[in-house]
Amino acid sequence: MGSVELVLAMLLAVIASGYVVRMLPFPLPLPLVQIALGAVIEGVFGHGVTLEPDIFFLLFLPPLLFLDGWRIPKVGLFRDKGTIIELAFGLVVFTVLGAGFFIHWLVPGMPLPVAFALAAIVAPTDPVAVSSIASRVPIPPRLMHILEGEALLNDASGLVCFRFAVTAAVTGHFSLASAATTFVWVVLAGLACGVAVTLGISAAQRYLSRKVGEESGSPILINLLTPFGAYLAAEHLNASGILGAVAAGVTMSYVELSGRAGASTRVRRAAVWDAVQFSFNGVMFVLLGEQLPDIISRAADAAEAAGGEKGVLRLLLLALAVSLGLTVLRFVWVWVSLRLTLLRTGRQDQQTKVTRFKLVLVTSLAGVRGAITMAGILTLPLFMPGGAPLPGRHLAIFLAAGVILVSLVLASIALPPLLRSLTLPEEPAGAAQEDLARHEAAVAALKAVEQASHEQLHVDPEIQASAIERVMGIYRHRLGSGDTLDPARLRMADEAERNFRLAALAAEREAILGLARHERISDETARKLLREIDLVEARYR
Template identity: 60%
Template structure:
């Protein structure tokens, strides 16, 4: 019963955190509020939750990574790949090597493999934490897309490096050649399994739905289970479940463009996933706060292993490690942005070297969060010989410190750095929105006209359908900028309600099909398509009530 009460208390803390953040007179990132509430829970229950690392990893990572892959704008990912890829892969390796050497130098008693494992789990950034800060200090949209793309890919690369480092700590041996070949295997098979599993499940679900029908909640439940299924199958095949979950999410975004899911299902599914994302991220930070007192106690005891008797050395370690991570990130960001600008100039684009504030903002925006915490808490409790995993508590404390310090630094520094900062924006977003709406409206008018002419001329409802068609088509004509002045008497409008509903649904269906077609042809981005389709879905849900 105590475990159930603890879980309910954590969910209540997540619920209360949003209100508390808005009530505070000063700007505080939501994760910090949740961490504080977790510490309060720890004081009330006087006993921390005992976590099984494997279960913790399985419970939190697949859905979060899946949703990141599903929702990230793919056009921005490809357009800014020259910046994103060096951050997502090169910076991870640079951080693992640089921070790993720094940690092992500061704390010689921490084995090198554990130091590199800690550095690896500190390499992924958390866009959710940055988004929380950006609500009160808006990050330029293009910079936010770059940070999201980096986070999507460095989650996978950082966690794979983390797994290798933990394996080295468990076995006491490490081979670079073997690790490289193993990495290629787990990456390729993980991605393939994630893509294949998502396509297989989606097609099977569609086939069963066409033949036997389905309950309205079935597609939502299937979408919730896909990331766990992809992750577990990949892990059983000794591949990367992390990459499988990411690949499943990206594949799901393309499956969505087929437009086979009902509008009401899409609306409900979006709400369910929004709730799940908020809850999982919130619980992770509440759990961090709940574990924090115990982490501090155990880290103070283990600091003696490093040869220091004063627990204040923990503060020194935390500050030095955070400063080292910021310096490594700033150096890499500065170099990669200059290389990207030089490459752009060679392609004939007018691109200057990055402003120092862009470099500083991108560096401070590398906030660590849920992925780092989920990973570090998954460190094994025991070695194969039955001894305790070396410096586990100290590693968790240092990771926790970096999460807290990076949140505080970003919440203080980003609002000041972002004042007046401008980046090249997505200039064709409005053009794509106009194209999607204009083409959708044209397709809708054609569908309404076909539906109207499908009615027999001798039908008693011919006039009502004609009047309804005039009303509905007038709305679409107005959307594409044309005047349509035909009016219908108010006393006769109620007679055409049913006809109007049918014609509106026909128009909305055609409009949605055209938007999906434009997205499949890459005439518009998937982000723009998702935005317009949501508008259409909400209208359709209104008429299907």
């Protein structure tokens, strides 16, 4: 199977996974289905792809991290920055030390630096897998924002720890002062590169567009290339390309507040990014599945050579033990962290204690590992400087794969019932902000219509009066006819209007399609009208 056919097969597997997960009689996380399909491609058909970690990091991570940084709510990100930093940096170091010694104790034959390297690469979490698991039972918004923020930042800290552990494993030397200095540079320079690249590209695009104009697809293509520029610039400076891509996405969200992008550009760009996110996320897990047969085969061969069937069983028990050890370490850290930050309240009743325990347990189980862990562990060197094989490499790779699978299965089984029984106080700030924004926008729209009516004197007065009344009536309704309706009733009225408008748009679409099917209008006319209806419908959906 050639490279092109293999890429097409992986994309087809991503598409098929979406249908398979809906046909199953029981809930199953989408990443698990995609991993299984990847294993089928490699194991059954004998066609797979060798995962090149450097290419993987460059191709897949920048756009996905850029998009996560762009779309994550900034209010929640900065509101809970203390908790996020504790999880993204403090928990990673705690996991590396705790899990490293634990793995070395379980497997005395694995050198301590290799055990630390394994612990470092399994420390970062994967928000994509968590979102998929919680799709049927949504995670509370504030908790999800914390998990997303943690996952955006802990990749960098985990990979930095992994780099130093590998260096110690190969050379036998480790300097804490050098590690701390390098870590500060990697973080700060990576963030600075992301901000600088995004601002520079945006400024250059605005200048060229104003001077010579641009093609309609150029803004979208520039937007797609921006994360790669930020990633490569940071890596060129020996900083964190991951943090560069994240910082670029966060900066892009503020650049967007300038409102320079047109409505059609935003609609098309959102559709393009949604397709990129769905396909790249899926391909990442399909690639992970394609690595599993070879990893399991090599580990099983080594285990059988060492201890026969008992060796294979011991291998499986080791993977389970390491996974449970990581969950316990995360539970301990989250318990202490949340008691000191989010859960420091004056209430000490039994219900509060139960909620606290469930919240800590959910946060601990939501630490699912993903494809970044697999790509990172595959960068372990094959040989020592003297030419001898790196001790414990195949076992470390197998244990990393086992941690990914166990964390996915454990979260998919335990999270849904825990989330159903978890009750947290509502956050009315979102609804209040939406009410404020709708009110202020409606007031501004009414003023703009009134001003425009004085400027368009060439229009027939009767037609103009009718048009003005129709437009202003929409915004007067939004304002509640002089503030006679409370916000809750206004939202109910908006929902009812939305349903009626969607029904009307569906009828319009069917009528136009019927005219086109009977050749009473041309295909070109039908496409034009259908696009107008689609854009209006996108607003209501």
